Amino acid sequence: MSTEDDTDGKTTRVTRKGQVTIPKPLREEFGLEEGDEVRWEKTEEGIRVRRATQSAGRGMLVDDGVSEEQREEMAEAMESEIRDQRRTEWQP
Template identity: 50%
Template sequence: MSKTTGTETTRVTDKGQTTIPKPLREKYGIEPGDEVVWVEGEDGIIVRKRGDLPHYGFLAEDMTPEEAETVAEGLIEDMDELQTPTLDG
């Protein structure tokens, strides 16, 4: 389950562009020229600074957004399995 700590609202332009709100850019150290990864999950879209993905370790800098999405989907599935009660425990 996701935890929401704050809400910011932006608009999407005709070109599909949006602006990351300044408080979030500052909090997460996102600077001009940085790349962000958009990952689709069951609860919606997750946007993370590329290279700042703890689950991907040293591979994060070498992944394309598509590869990161595939890995994220696998991690979500693994986490769901870990949270599913078993007869043993």
């Protein structure tokens, strides 16, 4: 992978397999970790890469009396557990 500065930040090359690497400073800034998903969107300006969020059903199985803060904590704990499981499954 080769990176170089340009006016918008960083550039990377596409590999023969069509893979790209998200530069480390951007992964850190946006909290992207192994196993996270990103969405590729076609725009008039070109391609936009966005973090894929799975928040549409977030908290829907939780009792009505649970606070928004508690719902968020539960969702974050579940996301962390899923990430850990993916890491374990993807170990060579």
